[in-house]
Amino acid sequence: MTIQIFCDFDGTITESDNIVAIMKEFGPPETEEIKNKVLSQEISIREGVSRMFGLLPSSLKEEIVRFLTNKAAIRPGFKEFVQFTKQQDIEFYIVSGGMDFFVYPLLDGLVAEDNVYCNATDFSDFYIHVDWIHPCDEHCENACGLCKPSLLRKLGRKDCLKIVIGDSITDLQAAKAADKVFARDFLMTKCEELGIPYTPFTTFFDVQDELKKLLEVKS
Template identity: 30%
Template sequence: MKKFNLKFFCDFDGTVTKNDIWVHSLGRFIKNQEKFKKICDDFSLCLITGRDCIRKELELVEDFDIYTFNKYLDEEELDDNFKVFTEFCEDNNYEIILVSEGLDYYIKYILNKEDINLRYYCNKMIIKNINGKIKLDCEFPYPDEHCNFCGMSKRNIILKHTNDYDNDVSVFIGDGVSDFCAANYADFVFAKKALASYCWKNNITYFEFNNFSDIVKKIEKLVSQNKIKHRQTAKYNRREVFLGG
């Protein structure tokens, strides 16, 4: 029987963390909450791209102070069982890669705070001093050349790190709009909130979860039953991308 290499691709905001850090901590520097909510709602309805959403929201940030931001980040918490999950993966030699439409500054800060060392892909926060005022901007180091809906292409990270011929099996974990595309290319999907709804509506097989202990239990069961395998639709989708389809 084939031995598969499990690789986990995991969203950050609202998945690894209890809160959406962007909304909960960075959002505290936004005074025009009505406009902020409108932008968030437009993105949730796919009326604007992820890049436009990020730029529009950063334009609303006022009186940003890095020390105050750090204090907000110190208050943020991880999913209660995320460290149990990372230990489980380490014990079984499963790779975890974080993929986020969020910003590198707060992801790095929180991982360091929690003493967690994981590879991550995300957008880059830029701090500018314009006429004595601090302004935030964003760069997108991991885009998709054919699609600008997301600033960071989670799909491409899955494709980059999943080799079907080496028996890599991808597991995607997420909760939001920026996870929709990636769910079509992963062999297993763990979803909640908006992503669970998307998978349901689009006939994507998924496992609903509340916290990371649910994921550990399900993976253990799948492994014990020898049910770790490629999802044929996802494998076909990956192949189509590589063939230029």
């Protein structure tokens, strides 16, 4: 059995959501209202995140990176989990609604950049501009920003078991398209509301243990 894993970054690999942390530390008060509208699905992820980053001066780039380097904590078991996927020949992709200027540094030495899909950022103007380089395909009309279900369709193979690991609204559409879901926090709540089967997790040791059981059953 071939397994493909599509794993979120903010709030999943890291213990907290980095975009939320950035906005709390550097954003003006209106970013809170925009964030709430995204979570309530009043506005799209693409619109909300574009608006939030569009309120931050580009001059903050290095300060934001230093802030996250000091603050962001990798969830326990992640390094071991990555090694486990390699040992088991499991295809492992990061599909992140985060931004390249902080996702790549935080994953440096853990996951190869070729396996990381995230948004691009432009600092050439006064305010930060987000380039949505992984948009929705013709099957999605949710204005996801980085469209996780579109990436599942692009990277996924018919003969593979597709697993989604995530924590937030940005992972919901991918969870609907997955064969198995590991969820925590807001994604867990949405899965319960919509009747999407899921396995809860706290650390990546939990995910690894469940995958070991799955591999034993399938072998």
